[in-house]
Amino acid sequence: MALIVQKFGGTSVGSPERIEQVAQKVAKFHAAGDDIVVVVSAMSGETNRLLALAKELSNKPSLREMDVMIATGEQVTIALLAIALNKIGVPAVSFTGAQVPIVTDSEHGKARILTIDEAKVQAQLQAGKVVVVAGFQGVDEQGNITTLGRGGSDTTAVALAAALKADECHIYTDVDGVYTTDPRVVSRAQRLDRITFEEMLEMASLGSKILQLRSVEFAGKYNVPLRVLHSFKEGPGTLISTEISTDKNEDSMEQPIISGIAFNRDEAKLTIRGVPDTPGVAFKILGPISAANIDIDMIVQNVAQDNTTDFTFTVGNLDYDKAFEILQATAQEIGAGQVAGTTSIAKVSIVGVGMRSHPGVASSMFEALAKENINLQMISTSEIKISVVIDEKYVELAVRALHTAFGLDAEQN
Numbered sequence: 001m002a003l004i005v006q007k008f009g010g011t012s013v014g015s016p017e018r019i020e021q022v023a024q025k026v027a028k029f030h031a032a033g034d035d036i037v038v039v040v041s042a043m044s045g046e047t048n049r050l051l052a053l054a055k056e057l058s059n060k061p062s063l064r065e066m067d068v069m070i071a072t073g074e075q076v077t078i079a080l081l082a083i084a085l086n087k088i089g090v091p092a093v094s095f096t097g098a099q100v101p102i103v104t105d106s107e108h109g110k111a112r113i114l115t116i117d118e119a120k121v122q123a124q125l126q127a128g129k130v131v132v133v134a135g136f137q138g139v140d141e142q143g144n145i146t147t148l149g150r151g152g153s154d155t156t157a158v159a160l161a162a163a164l165k166a167d168e169c170h171i172y173t174d175v176d177g178v179y180t181t182d183p184r185v186v187s188r189a190q191r192l193d194r195i196t197f198e199e200m201l202e203m204a205s206l207g208s209k210i211l212q213l214r215s216v217e218f219a220g221k222y223n224v225p226l227r228v229l230h231s232f233k234e235g236p237g238t239l240i241s242t243e244i245s246t247d248k249n250e251d252s253m254e255q256p257i258i259s260g261i262a263f264n265r266d267e268a269k270l271t272i273r274g275v276p277d278t279p280g281v282a283f284k285i286l287g288p289i290s291a292a293n294i295d296i297d298m299i300v301q302n303v304a305q306d307n308t309t310d311f312t313f314t315v316g317n318l319d320y321d322k323a324f325e326i327l328q329a330t331a332q333e334i335g336a337g338q339v340a341g342t343t344s345i346a347k348v349s350i351v352g353v354g355m356r357s358h359p360g361v362a363s364s365m366f367e368a369l370a371k372e373n374i375n376l377q378m379i380s381t382s383e384i385k386i387s388v389v390i391d392e393k394y395v396e397l398a399v400r401a402l403h404t405a406f407g408l409d410a411e412q413n
């Protein structure tokens with residue numbers, strides 16, 4: 001008998017009919033004798049609908065109250081699923097994050113899970129019940145409701161799986177696994193049988209929204225066997241594992257150099273021109289940005305002949321206005337020139353552990369983009385990824401070109 005944590009995303013619970021289908025699926029596992037904990041998201045569109053409601057009232061709503069509001073989306077789904085399970089004769093009980101409790105820090109809107117008390121869940125499992133837990137939410141030590149950031153139900157599922165020492169964690173969604181890139185953008189993207197935690201971490205952090213980044217971090221840290229599957233179609237899905245090739249029959253020579261391509265349209269670029277090229281200047285520029293709790297992604301600095309430099313970096317779109325304002329004040333203070341910026345950029349990245357042993361991957365990437373006449377505004381590399389910043393309007397073109405250039409296109413039939 002196994003303990004399985006199953007997570008169903010927004011589209012999979014998007015209507016009463018879908019919730020019934022999910023209940024049928026859960027019932028099958030339960031009938032086979034497994035202990036089942038189900039984590040669900042809000043019904044598709046619900047979180048956005050709630051966010052828009054608050055926006056009608058205020059541009060700067062209290063983050064605490066936002067969490068009280070958006071946590072309701074998941075609360076509705078857990079009750080509906082428990083009702084659907086009961087109707088078909090499966091004993092089930094629902095818990096909100098606070099009821100479990102899943103204890104988080106107090107960073108409303110992007111809270112981190114600190115501890116999970118699994119006693120209540122275990123007791124209900126022991127009583128033979130399916131336990132349905134609200135994704136995306138927790139409670140801080142003062143009793144305030146918190147949420148884990150967009151896509152956070154993935155993290156709830158993996159964290160619960162870790163706390164319960166589950167045998168498996170299944171992430172059910174509207175695609176049948178992790179693909180070489182978003183199948184909505186590249187129709188010839190291919191499902192991967194396996195991907196390493198390391199690669200999945202990069203893919204998630206570089207913008208692939210299939211799994212929330214923190215869920216992958218958790219899975220890697222606690223070694224939770226994680227599989228992404230289609231909610232309603234049978235299939236092997238994608239296993240996220242420590243090593244790509246544990247099966248001796250698999251020919252590791254055939255592992256592709258690049259496993260996947262990620263892209264992120266939610267970034268913005270800022271440049272401060274004519275910065276005096278003196279020690280400590282990067283700190284003077286980025287210190288106030290960090291102090292304002294703004295995450296910085298890529299940074300580029302080059303020294304011009306007149307001993308001044310242009311300093312460019314990227315931040316998330318949502319932080320753009322704030323960062324621009326801070327940078328203007330800094331420019332005055334340090335005697336730099338103009339501040340410029342744009343939100344119409346995107347980051348495109350290729351990811352693969354195979355890069356370690358294959359030189360020349362970067363030049364192949366740049367060649368493919370050059371052929372499409374796409375200008376590279378920034379470049380950054382690490383051991384298993386290469387990222388470029390380009391004009392947002394070329395994202396899809398770039399992703400398709402790279403997908404083809406690295407031999408990832410599926411055969412067409």
Ligand code: ADP
Pocket residue numbers: 008009010011012041151172173174175177178179180181182183184208209210211260
């Ligand atoms: P859920 O609501 O189930 O959490 P999400 O919308 O968060 O589902 O994630 C599933 C979506 O992720 C897919 O519909 C797909 O468009 C997108 N996606 C992005 N990158 C990938 C990828 N590499 N492989 C598969 N899906 C991807």
Ligand code: ASP
Pocket residue numbers: 009010041042047048073135136149150151152153154
């Ligand atoms: N409902 C939340 C969101 O839309 C969390 C999730 O679906 O994972 O982001």
Ligand code: MG
Pocket residue numbers: 009151154209210211212
């Ligand atoms: Mg998701």
